[in-house]
Amino acid sequence: METVAPFPYRDPSELLRRARLRPTRQRLALARLLFAGGPRHVTAESLFAEAQTANVRLSLATVYNTLHQFTEAGLLREVVVDSSCTYFDTNVSEHHHFFHEDQGVLTDIDGEEVNIHALPAAPEGTKISRVDVIIRLSGQK
Template sequence: MIPPRRGTYTHVVNEMTAPAPTNPAPTPERQRSQDWLARGGLRPTRQRLALAEILAGDGLDRHVTAESLFAAVTGTGEKVSLATVYNTLRAFCAAGLLREIAVDSSRSYFDTRTDTHPHFLWEEDSRLTDAPAEALRFASLPEPPPGTVISHVDVIIRIRRD
């Protein structure tokens, strides 16, 4: 046996007792979030996964603002800046995973349900919820200007309690 060089040491690992590296199976929420990001063709970065778990981890539909999502992710202990939340929401929209609903010139909600459907905006607490689409009827829509097409119609019904 060749002696070790000066300043080095030898280390023997007993392969029978050394723990094998493990990659635990992701939780259902994490897996759903990873699948959601994959549907949009987005790489699952740490920040995207943290936000995706809040938005899509339980499979329920959500209406969030950037600020409410920032508060929710901060509450999990994840370190994400508000600017990152805004940028990530824009990336989710561009990938078709979210739909932005502008309720006025200074406030937008982001909806995980991306089909065309109406919304109730609750004036008391600025909450946005889905409204029943089957009750909504349009006789017609105006012709769009030449060279354009209607991409979608946002219907926001503002309500307040009596």
């Protein structure tokens, strides 16, 4: 599968073509919502609500399907911070996160701002697929 980066912003149909996904009305609309502004974080529910507000008619199941397909295509990345729901990040470049626990909101930390100095070797027979750093915050944003 060809690598596709969602930023800088490209035409949604070009994005979908590169990801080998048919440019359906629903996927085009979601790609626009996700990638037209700056990088952002969504949950299935938040994106679904946003689509409804924007008068995009689609089902919640399609939002789930699309988020997963986009993730597989490298357009999104999943961020695990909270066992009660799944977050997706449109910023797929290497970086880490602040998680505002009181609000359930994620924000990006610049790649250079976290510097892991010493990293242990992966155990025999395994390889590192990713390193996630989550800085959990309490208090107002």
